[in-house]
Amino acid sequence: xxxxxxxxxxxxxxxxxxxxxxxxxxxxxxxxxxxxxxxxxxxxxxxxxxxxxxxxxxxxxxxxxxxxxxxxxxxxxxxxxxxxxxxxxxxxxxxxxxxxxxxxxxxxxxxxxxxxxxxxxxxxxxxxxxxxxxxxxxxxxxxxxxxxxxxxxxxxxxxxxxxxxxxxxxxxxxxxxxxxxxxxxxxxxxxxxxxxxxxxxxxxxxxxxxxxxxxxxxxxxxxxxxxxxxxxxxxxxxxxxxxxxxxxxxxxxxxxxxxxxxxx
Amino acid sequence: xxxxxxxxxxxxxxxxxxxxxxxxxxxxxxxxxxxxxxxxxxxxxxxxxxxxxxxxxxxxxxxxxxxxxxxxxxxxxxxxxxxxxxxxxxxxxxxxxxxxxxxxxxxxxxxxxxxxxxxxxxxxxxxxxxxxxxxxxxxxxxxxxxxxxxxxxxxxxxxxxxxxxxxxxxxxxxxxxxxxxxxxxxxxxxxxxxxxxxxxxxxxxxxxxxxxxxxxxxxxxxxxxxxxxxxxxxxxxxxxxxxxxxxxxxxxxxxxxxxxxxxxxxxxxxxxxxxxxxxxxxxxxxxxxxxxxxxxxxxxxxxxxxxxxxxxxxxxxxxxxxxxxx
Numbered sequence: 259x260x261x262x263x264x265x266x267x268x269x270x271x272x273x274x275x276x277x278x279x280x281x282x283x284x285x286x287x288x289x290x291x292x293x294x295x296x297x298x299x300x301x302x303x304x305x306x307x308x309x310x311x312x313x314x315x316x317x318x319x320x321x322x323x324x325x326x327x328x329x330x331x332x333x334x335x336x337x338x339x340x341x342x343x344x345x346x347x348x349x350x351x352x353x354x355x356x357x358x359x360x361x362x363x364x365x366x367x368x369x370x371x372x373x374x375x376x377x378x379x380x381x382x383x384x385x386x387x388x389x390x391x392x393x394x395x396x397x398x399x400x401x402x403x404x405x406x407x408x409x410x411x412x413x414x415x416x417x418x419x420x421x422x423x424x425x426x427x428x429x430x431x432x433x434x435x436x437x438x439x440x441x442x443x444x445x446x447x448x449x450x451x452x453x454x455x456x457x458x459x460x461x462x463x464x465x466x467x468x469x470x471x472x473x474x475x476x477x478x479x480x481x482x483x484x485x486x487x488x489x490x491x492x493x494x495x496x497x498x499x500x501x502x503x504x505x506x507x508x509x510x511x512x513x514x515x516x517x518x519x520x521x522x
Numbered sequence: 523x524x525x526x527x528x529x530x531x532x533x534x535x536x537x538x539x540x541x542x543x544x545x546x547x548x549x550x551x552x553x554x555x556x557x558x559x560x561x562x563x564x565x566x567x568x569x570x571x572x573x574x575x576x577x578x579x580x581x582x583x584x585x586x587x588x589x590x591x592x593x594x595x596x597x598x599x600x601x602x603x604x605x606x607x608x609x610x611x612x613x614x615x616x617x618x619x620x621x622x623x624x625x626x627x628x629x630x631x632x633x634x635x636x637x638x639x640x641x642x643x644x645x646x647x648x649x650x651x652x653x654x655x656x657x658x659x660x661x662x663x664x665x666x667x668x669x670x671x672x673x674x675x676x677x678x679x680x681x682x683x684x685x686x687x688x689x690x691x692x693x694x695x696x697x698x699x700x701x702x703x704x705x706x707x708x709x710x711x712x713x714x715x716x717x718x719x720x721x722x723x724x725x726x727x728x729x730x731x732x733x734x735x736x737x738x739x740x741x742x743x744x745x746x747x748x749x750x751x752x753x754x755x756x757x758x759x760x761x762x763x764x765x766x767x768x769x770x771x772x773x774x775x776x777x778x779x780x781x782x783x784x785x786x787x788x789x790x791x792x793x794x795x796x797x798x799x800x801x802x803x804x805x806x807x808x809x810x811x812x813x814x815x816x817x818x819x820x821x822x823x824x825x826x827x828x829x830x831x832x833x834x835x836x837x838x839x840x841x842x843x844x845x846x847x848x
Contacts, residue, residue, distance in 0.1 A: 266603075269606065270602055270603055270606055273554065273557060273558050273602065273606045273609075274557055274558050274559050274602055275557045275559065276554065276555050276556045276557025276558075276559075276560065277554055277555050277557075278555045278556060278557070279557065300551075301555075302551045302554040302555045303551065305554050306547075306550055306551065306554050306609070306610070306613045307613070309554075309606055309607075309609060309610035309613065310610040310611065310613045310614040310617075311610075312610065313606075313607040313610035313611055313614075313756065314610075314611075314614065314752075314756035316607075317607075317749075317752045317756050317819060318749050318752045318753045318756060319749060320745045320748050320749050320752065320817070321742075321745055321783070322741045322742055322745055322782060322783020322784055322785060323772070323777065323783055323784040323785065323786065324783060324784060325779055325780070325781060325782070325783055325784060326770035326771070326772055326777055326779040326784045327770060327771075328768065328770065328808060329768070329769065329770060329771070329808035330808070331807050331808045331809065332807055332808075342831075342832055375801075375804040375805045375807070376801050376804065376805050376834050378800075378801075378804040379797055379800035379801050379804055380797070383795075383797075402804060402807060405807070406800065406803060406804050409803055410795060410800050410803065412795035413795070413800065
């Protein structure tokens with residue numbers, strides 16, 4: 259007796275040619291019972307009824323395909339994946355503060371974390387072309403990163419043979435900061451924050467200096483960040499520098515939290 | 523369910539829909555007579571004209587199915603199978619839609635919804651709610667024509683019942699971001715008429731709690747669950763199920779597998795990049811994990827990975843250049 263699947267194949271063959279050229283196949287009992295009536299007089303009507311019934315039966319009888327071999331798993335990695343808050347932070351900084359991304363990955367590696375696996379595809383895809391960042395990601399990714407690239411060729415590096423020096427790998431890229439601002443990099447937060455707040459309020463610093471100010475906050479010493487954020491948060495809301503102070507305060511807060519989440 | 527005798531406007535509407543369904547069946551009959559090799563199937567007008575007439579006939583859901591069906595022609599080596607199956611389901615719906623009065627109430631409601639009978643949100647919200655702790659088990663975004671459709675699949679902790687909350691966004695509009703995958707929401711859900719999955723969230727009794735994992739099952743058990751839902755409504759083309767499975771290769775495509783069998787992943791050639799699938803691969807490292815997936819007739823779509831400490835949303839995501847808040 260014909261199975262439902264065999265009957266379906268016969269229906270597909272008939273449907274390709276059309277019932278003007280070929281009569282519908284004889285239905286197996288199961289389908290014939292479902293479509294048995296005298297109302298359908300033409301071949302196409304009988305065919306449509308069979309197609310509808312057979313489709314409904316096949317869908318309701320959804321069954322799994324055969325079991326499949328397991329994938330070979332990646333080698334183990336003793337490092338813990340970074341915490342979910344750090345994962346969220348990476349998404350936030352790549353969207354809003356990309357100037358912090360190098361420090362995110364360097365801090366993660368230095369602190370002995372590995373990149374949380376759910377971040378790997380996005381990070382590998384984002385850093386296919388830059389050899390230094392790519393190498394940092396692969397260090398942070400460990401064996402899972404290499405294993406993943408093996409399974410998903412689109413995640414492979416664009417320049418796999420590029421040479422990266424250990425110095426380039428370990429150092430944050432230098433950011434352009436004007437000399438008069440650069441001296442604030444190593445100052446305590448109360449001092450550097452005070453200078454910034456005063457200069458923003460009196461208009462000495464403003465939007466033309468935005469890029470340099472962002473670079474400065476991205477490189478000031480870590481223990482200065484909270485003070486800077488607090489002081490910038492207190493900038494007079496009617497002063498011309500209020501908007502920029504808020505932006506820089508957010509950057510300082512974001513960087514402080516980022517470093518906190520990635521601390522050991 | 524539409525009640526044709528209630529008033530003239532409704533009568534007119536039912537009549538128009540009836541006319542549209544009759545025309546649909548005539549069109550289906552033509553396709554079956556002339557065959558799927560007929561060159562007219564490759565012409566846009568063949569489908570679009572019918573879809574437009576179905577919209578006029580208040581059968582918008584069927585019009586959407588027709589447009590999706592047009593996209594299947596020539597799309598894969600087995601497109602004849604896919605198109606024929608969809609023609610069969612359209613026939614089933616057109617027949618059922620023309621005999622709503624003779625169907626049992628819940629089935630008639632389900633058919634009317636599948637055909638495109640519009641129900642006001644206020645009417646749905648006026649219905650008796652399902653109150654439960656609803657786990658937001660998965661999310662998927664799919665572009666349908668010029669609209670982005672977001673599906674949130676919720677599962678009742680007490681009832682074990684699934685529900686679907688839809689949101690829609692045209693270009694530069696926002697999708698619903700109030701439901702976060704992996705959280706549990708103590709709330710009223712109001713279902714559309716019939717044994718509908720589609721629901722609206724009503725009163726919320728507490729802030730969402732996380733993380734929560736819906737109960738998982740084997741692939742074979744998951745197939746049984748999907749089959750049971752399809753027995754009731756064979757025309758459904760997306761259904762949720764939570765399974766415990768691992769990624770595996772089936773020739774040149776990815777599949778989900780366990781000791782009881784396997785299910786192909788939709789549109790997942792091993793040579794194509796899919797962000798959600800890559801994330802699943804990275805997180806699972808080839809091991810079995812609890813997953814909520816969306817079953818479709820052509821394969822499953824992984825939506826979320828339920829880990830002991832968190833749920834990771836890996837469902838297809840709308841392009842942020844098209845809609846915001848994606």
